[in-house]
Amino acid sequence: MSLDMNDNEVTLSFFKNEVKQFVKERNWKKYHTIKNLIQALQIEAAELSELFLFKELSVNEVLSNKELLENVSGEIADVFIYLLSLVNELDLDLTNSFVNKMKKNRQKYPTKEFNNGNYYKK
Numbered sequence: 001m002s003l004d005m006n007d008n009e010v011t012l013s014f015f016k017n018e019v020k021q022f023v024k025e026r027n028w029k030k031y032h033t034i035k036n037l038i039q040a041l042q043i044e045a046a047e048l049s050e051l052f053l054f055k056e057l058s059v060n061e062v063l064s065n066k067e068l069l070e071n072v073s074g075e076i077a078d079v080f081i082y083l084l085s086l087v088n089e090l091d092l093d094l095t096n097s098f099v100n101k102m103k104k105n106r107q108k109y110p111t112k113e114f115n116n117g118n119y120y121k122k
């Protein structure tokens with residue numbers, strides 16, 4: 001793993017294998033029950049949310065705040081890592097999950113009905 005890797009060069013299986021290896025090397029698989037992984041994922045999402053608690057920041061304000069942006073990046077990574085652990089534990093193919101869900105979303109929210117910024121839960 002190298003610090004100059006980026007989204008254009010890496011596959012999902014790379015991330016899945018990195019997380020799997022990290023967990024295995026520390027003998028943490030015993031803690032990776034589905035419940036624990038879902039709760040950890042929620043906690044990391046809450047940590048991301050906490051960074052914005054009682055603040056009304058525009059995108060530009062976030063982008064110009066180096067420390068905040070670094071913290072946001074770290075919490076997003078934590079969410080992703082626990083999501084990957086959950087995917088690994090359930091032996092899911094994340095690409096397949098994504099493609100199936102996007103297909104359903106396109107059917108549920110057709111552009112003919114949702115083409116002017118309207119949103120309502122269906």
Ligand SMILES: [Mg+2]
Nearest residue numbers: 044047075078
């Ligand atoms: Mg965190």
